[in-house]
Amino acid sequence: xxxxxxxxxxxxxxxxxxxxxxxxxxxxxxxxxxxxxxxxxxxxxxxxxxxxxxxxxxxxxxxxxxxxxxxxxxxxxxxxxxxxxxxxxxxxxxxxxxxxxxxxxxxxxxxxxxxxxxxxxxxxxxxxxxxxxxxxxxxxxxxxxxxxxxxxxxxxxxxxxxxxxxxxxxxxxxxxxxxxxxxxxxxxxxxxxxxxxxxxxxxxxxxxxxxxxxxxxxxxxxxxxxxxxxxxxxxxxxxxxxxxxxxxxxxxxxxxxxxxxxxxxxxxxxxxxxxxxxxxxxxxxxxxxxxxxxxxxxxxxxxxxxxxxxxxxxxxxxxxx
Amino acid sequence: xxxxxxxxxxxxxxxxxxxxxxxxxxxxxxxxxxxxxxxxxxxxxxxxxxxxxxxxxxxxxxxxxxxxxxxxxxxxxxxxxxxxxxxxxxxxxxxxxxxxxxxxxxxxxxxxxxxxxxxxxxxxxxxxxxxxxxxxxxxxxxxxxxxxxxxxxxxxxxxxxxxxxxxxxxxxxxxxxxxxxxxxxxxxxxxxxxxxxxxxxxxxxxxxxxxxxxxxxxxxxxxxxxxxxxxxxxxxxxxxxxxxxxxxxxxxxxxxxxxxxxxxxxxxxxxxxxxxxxxxxxxxxxxxxxxxxxxxxxxxxxxxxxxxxxxxxxxxxxxxx
Numbered sequence: 001x002x003x004x005x006x007x008x009x010x011x012x013x014x015x016x017x018x019x020x021x022x023x024x025x026x027x028x029x030x031x032x033x034x035x036x037x038x039x040x041x042x043x044x045x046x047x048x049x050x051x052x053x054x055x056x057x058x059x060x061x062x063x064x065x066x067x068x069x070x071x072x073x074x075x076x077x078x079x080x081x082x083x084x085x086x087x088x089x090x091x092x093x094x095x096x097x098x099x100x101x102x103x104x105x106x107x108x109x110x111x112x113x114x115x116x117x118x119x120x121x122x123x124x125x126x127x128x129x130x131x132x133x134x135x136x137x138x139x140x141x142x143x144x145x146x147x148x149x150x151x152x153x154x155x156x157x158x159x160x161x162x163x164x165x166x167x168x169x170x171x172x173x174x175x176x177x178x179x180x181x182x183x184x185x186x187x188x189x190x191x192x193x194x195x196x197x198x199x200x201x202x203x204x205x206x207x208x209x210x211x212x213x214x215x216x217x218x219x220x221x222x223x224x225x226x227x228x229x230x231x232x233x234x235x236x237x238x239x240x241x242x243x244x245x246x247x248x249x250x251x252x253x254x255x256x257x258x259x260x261x262x263x264x265x266x267x268x269x270x271x272x273x274x275x276x277x278x279x280x281x282x283x284x285x286x287x288x289x290x291x292x293x294x295x296x297x298x299x300x301x302x303x304x305x306x307x308x309x310x311x312x313x314x315x316x317x318x319x320x321x
Numbered sequence: 322x323x324x325x326x327x328x329x330x331x332x333x334x335x336x337x338x339x340x341x342x343x344x345x346x347x348x349x350x351x352x353x354x355x356x357x358x359x360x361x362x363x364x365x366x367x368x369x370x371x372x373x374x375x376x377x378x379x380x381x382x383x384x385x386x387x388x389x390x391x392x393x394x395x396x397x398x399x400x401x402x403x404x405x406x407x408x409x410x411x412x413x414x415x416x417x418x419x420x421x422x423x424x425x426x427x428x429x430x431x432x433x434x435x436x437x438x439x440x441x442x443x444x445x446x447x448x449x450x451x452x453x454x455x456x457x458x459x460x461x462x463x464x465x466x467x468x469x470x471x472x473x474x475x476x477x478x479x480x481x482x483x484x485x486x487x488x489x490x491x492x493x494x495x496x497x498x499x500x501x502x503x504x505x506x507x508x509x510x511x512x513x514x515x516x517x518x519x520x521x522x523x524x525x526x527x528x529x530x531x532x533x534x535x536x537x538x539x540x541x542x543x544x545x546x547x548x549x550x551x552x553x554x555x556x557x558x559x560x561x562x563x564x565x566x567x568x569x570x571x572x573x574x575x576x577x578x579x580x581x582x583x584x585x586x587x588x589x590x591x592x593x594x595x596x597x598x599x600x601x602x603x604x605x606x607x608x609x610x611x612x613x614x615x616x617x618x619x620x621x622x623x624x625x626x627x628x629x630x631x632x633x634x635x636x637x638x639x640x641x642x
Contacts, residue, residue, distance in 0.1 A: 124474035131467035146452035153445035
């Protein structure tokens with residue numbers, strides 16, 4: 001249930017299939033993100049540059065650019081920059097809470113510079129995202145992004161509230177994922193082009209993304225995910241694989257999650273796997289990706305744009321195949 | 322150097338002098354702030370309601386409303402709400418870092434609900450501030466507030482970077498105060514009415530406010546400030562009273578601030594007081610308030626509006642007399 005993506009989705013396939021506009025625009029996003037990390041004093045610039053460099057594959061910016069399409073201009077590039085700044089802010093704040101030493105193999109700001117600087121650095125990234133959009137008068141983007149950020153914080157709060165509660169329902173879990181993950185994917189698409197179809201597409205692949213991330217927490221392997229198996233369980237986070245497994249075999253939950261140690265978490269992961277819950281959750285995620293693509297049928301797209309959107313949706317799945 | 326105001330400024334004097342529009346509008350701000358704390362789930366609503374209730378005297382909202390004047394409408398009320406949400410977000414995050422059990426006599430979110438929920442609650446308050454303004458198309462306010470929030474985070478970072486450094490210059494200290502405190506006061510005034518004169522007025526009284534807060538950290542008494550004398554010193558925060566005292570008597574710094582305990586901090590406070598540094602800093606702050614008022618001479622105001630702005634400026638000083 002962490003939002004971190006240790007194994008980046010295969011954006012490569014999307015870039016390979018695209019004509020020149022997409023890599024060019026992603027390059028602009030990268031340049032403007034670097035720009036945002038400068039001019040805040042030397043120490044902070046170092047913190048932020050490291051966070052940017054450790055920065056995954058820019059899935060949310062990619063969704064903004066693809067939704068805007070080849071005709072999307074500077075406003076789409078700015079929206080892509082802003083949404084990545086907000087995403088980074090949430091990662092920096094997550095690391096404060098988890099006291100995580102590493103993210104994607106790089107030391108976290110919290111570990112290198114202390115919690116105080118990490119909280120403030122996250123606040124700065126948040127503020128810069130909105131300031132950057134507002135400077136350019138992108139009020140539609142401000143509105144969408146602020147609403148998504150609020151949803152994200154509410155999702156984070158819901159997750160903490162549900163911690164260690166094995167009675168959390170599937171519905172409650174899905175609502176949480178919508179707030180915590182899907183809303184920002186939906187926002188990315190709508191910032192690119194504010195249509196019902198793209199919004200629904202983004203929300204569905206965001207949800208699929210989170211479900212598969214939660215499967216990966218159970219399956220590992222750690223050398224691929226960058227974290228120990230059962231990290232969510234150790235945090236008390238009850239995710240869909242566990243919920244489904246508990247329905248199949250309630251005895252799995254008899255000891256609860258409090259007091260679980262890493263070895264115990266491994267055992268619990270194995271027991272979840274034995275129930276067949278992982279295949280069920282994977283199938284649910286695949287169905288969501290199919291739904292996401294079907295949402296696009298209702299609207300008309302330039303053929304290349306549609307192909308690339310389908311490829312991103314597939315990428316979310318391939319990541320875990 | 323903390324931003325907290327244990328003793329609220331005498332807003333009462335301003336309200337007494339005002340005709341009906343000001344208390345009415347402050348009432349609307351209060352109502353809308355309560356509105357913002359609802360609808361985020363029961364637990365969070367409790368956290369936020371407690372933070373709101375503990376909420377000081379709404380100095381920043383007051384500055385927005387006074388700067389907009391009696392003619393200011395709903396946009397001024399919304400700006401006042403948004404700036405208070407950002408202010409509250411920074412207080413909630415400060416409490417996470419300081420692990421503070423109490424703020425204004427109320428238990429902090431961090432203490433009651435844990436650091437995780439407090440970081441997320443702060444993020445939610447930030448996001449709601451921008452979402453609220455954006456929903457109503459107040460793009461000018463978004464722009465001003467985002468810029469001020471970024472400055473605030475940079476100020477916080479600068480303070481952490483300077484911690485325990487007795488060589489911090491007066492200039493560096495003032496720059497830090499501009500970012501960390503004065504910028505949000507300036508923003509409040511400019512959101513009300515975006516003129517040079519009001520911006521300069523806000524910045525000056527913000528700076529005076531911080532200087533006097535730093536004096537209060539040395540003088541106490543704790544039953545008035547709600548915190549032990551020398552709390553800043555214990556955090557390693559070098560403020561103007563110490564900088565001025567060190568210039569007068571360098572031996573004060575011979576032991577450094579690291580390893581200081583509460584008893585040692587009391588002794589250090591007494592030594593600072595002995596140098597006469599506190600009177601010097603108070604005089605500087607008074608001069609800033611005079612400058613602030615003089616800034617207003619360059620513009621023309623409705624007589625009541627001008628009188629009330631002067632009263633707020635005086636209130637910043639009276640707080641410490």
